[in-house]
Amino acid sequence: MNVVTPLRPHTADHDVPAVSIRGLSRRFGDGPRILDRLDLDIREGEFVALLGRSGSGKSTLLRTLAGLDPVTEGSVSRPKDVSVVFQESRLLPWKRVWKNIVLGQPDATREHALRVLEEVGLSHRLDAWPLTLSGGESQRAALARALVREPLFLMLDEPFAALDALTRLRMQTLVSDLWQRHRSAVLLVTHDVDEALLLADRAVVLEEGRISLDLPISLPRPRRHADPQFERLRGTLLRALGVHDN
Numbered sequence: 001m002n003v004v005t006p007l008r009p010h011t012a013d014h015d016v017p018a019v020s021i022r023g024l025s026r027r028f029g030d031g032p033r034i035l036d037r038l039d040l041d042i043r044e045g046e047f048v049a050l051l052g053r054s055g056s057g058k059s060t061l062l063r064t065l066a067g068l069d070p071v072t073e074g075s076v077s078r079p080k081d082v083s084v085v086f087q088e089s090r091l092l093p094w095k096r097v098w099k100n101i102v103l104g105q106p107d108a109t110r111e112h113a114l115r116v117l118e119e120v121g122l123s124h125r126l127d128a129w130p131l132t133l134s135g136g137e138s139q140r141a142a143l144a145r146a147l148v149r150e151p152l153f154l155m156l157d158e159p160f161a162a163l164d165a166l167t168r169l170r171m172q173t174l175v176s177d178l179w180q181r182h183r184s185a186v187l188l189v190t191h192d193v194d195e196a197l198l199l200a201d202r203a204v205v206l207e208e209g210r211i212s213l214d215l216p217i218s219l220p221r222p223r224r225h226a227d228p229q230f231e232r233l234r235g236t237l238l239r240a241l242g243v244h245d246n
């Protein structure tokens with residue numbers, strides 16, 4: 001696999017879908033359809049947040065997109081170069097941080113690891129053991145491991161859910177900066193409506209296996225909670241999620 005410099009931004013063409021899902025269904029055994037003839041496009045360089053109640057199928061969709069679950073009905077097309085960051089960093093404890101970053105990348109060097117670790121503010125932990133990292137540092141390392149692959153499509157499955165509120169805010173700012181620099185297509189699974197509104201171009205709500213709301217978020221960046229538009233969109237999303245909104 002070729003590793004190219006992680007600082008080179010992708011040229012985003014906003015009319016071309018990077019990801020195209022058509023008629024995707026998924027059921028486990030004889031159970032109901034968790035995904036029900038789902039259609040979704042994500043354009044190159046687009047940041048999409050995926051929300052939905054617990055059990056609505058978000059992780060199932062993401063696992064299918066990542067190739068971790070089979071496509072049994074319908075079709076999925078996506079770039080070959082994809083990366084996934086999960087809620088837990090999934091670093092191998094017996095390998096130093098930089099070795100974790102380049103794992104599975106035969107052409108990647110310590111220099112490559114250093115460069116991406118600089119991008120996520122973790123270069124001083126290059127030779128650390130994963131178990132000595134804080135939660136926030138571990139997720140920075142997970143982001144670095146995702147970025148070193150130069151993915152055209154980045155999937156984030158509740159990557160900050162286990163972090164404290166302050167660290168989560170810092171990580172959201174980091175992801176926003178990284179995305180503006182790299183411009184890969186992003187699918188972020190989150191339960192956090194504010195996180196979706198801070199980061200995404202579109203928020204998609206999954207309900208009973210289908211998309212019940214596809215909401216463009218055309219707020220100027222950087223986003224501000226105090227913006228009245230932000231408040232209005234928050235209300236729309238909370239209502240779509242079945243949460244009472246005064």
Ligand SMILES: Nc1ncnc2c1ncn2[C@@H]1O[C@H](COP(=O)(O)OP(=O)(O)OP(=O)(O)O)[C@@H](O)[C@H]1O
Pocket residue numbers: 028034052053054055056057058059060061
């Ligand atoms: N391997 C599996 N076998 C059987 N059922 C499964 C399997 N994986 C997921 N499910 C079921 O599919 C449904 C959707 O699960 P999924 O994890 O995709 O939801 P989610 O929206 O990501 O939920 P959460 O927000 O709680 O993480 C759930 O009812 C779950 O029990």
